């Protein structure tokens with residue numbers, strides 16, 4: 001192959017690797033100035049040879065021409081919301097209903113996967129043969145907005161999955177969010193430019209994703225945590241939620257490390273209190289934790305009631321007084 005083709009392939013792989021280290025592993029592997037130099041070299045090569053401009057090129061991260069409007073996207077599998085619990089008694093009742101639904105023996109405890117409930121925006125990422133081809137907001141759960149060009153600018157979201165033989169189709173569900181520190185810097189920039197400040201990180205993330213001009217989205221530091229799956233074709237479904245998140249991590253998707261598997265209602269409440277104790281120190285806002293029956297076959301037995309799964313529950317923190325920010 002021509003030298004420039006080899007060089008471009010090396011640059012693309014190298015930049016994606018540094019991107020993953022910085023935004024997914026929180027462990028930068030190259031100084032920013034060096035990253036920018038490699039980035040500009042690839043941009044120049046792509047300008048000279050447009051066929052290099054592939055959907056998984058790191059140069060996609062800077063955004064494209066503005067869209068006239070957002071197209072609607074129908075989700076392959078509906079994106080559900082979660083039932084809520086507030087008091088310990090709600091959690092004990094949730095565990096009791098799960099045990100009843102599974103006809104669990106009195107002295108057997110249910111294994112749950114526990115996670116954080118991020119205060120961001122739920123989205124679906126569709127990967128075909130390992131390449132990100134479409135991203136959509138949750139919308140009403142059945143159809144959402146096509147925000148693919150904006151999502152391509154989110155450095156934490158891989159444009160190509162790390163797998164020799166990726167699944168033919170994989171729908172990844174997760175939350176797009178903004179870290180508290182990035183939110184403070186954004187509002188400082190808004191103030192300096194005499195623009196409206198955002199009320200909270202969730203609004204800032206939503207506003208950044210609803211931009212028709214993805215070059216603006218590219219200037220907002222958005223993050224992503226994967227937490228669920230939609231359609232899957234060409235790979236075996238992992239046997240539990242915790243195994244699903246391990247698989248996502250191997251594929252190069254960001255998975256929040258503040259997660260665990262626990263036993264019974266007591267294990268759920270212990271996780272809730274542990275997270276409550278470190279909530280203020282977390283780099284992002286959360287509005288609770290999420291409990292899911294871990295084993296897939298047990299989730300399938302329990303199924304869904306109306307639009308929320310019987311196998312999962314969000315446990316919310318008491319609403320805070322009006323935040324000071």
Ligand SMILES: Cc1c[n+]2nc(N)[nH]c2nc1OC(C)C
Pocket residue numbers: 080081082115116117118122173227228229290309312
């Ligand atoms: C709506 C939702 C939100 N969250 N947030 C997390 N961490 N997991 C999670 N799961 C959800 O729904 C599951 C049924 C996939």
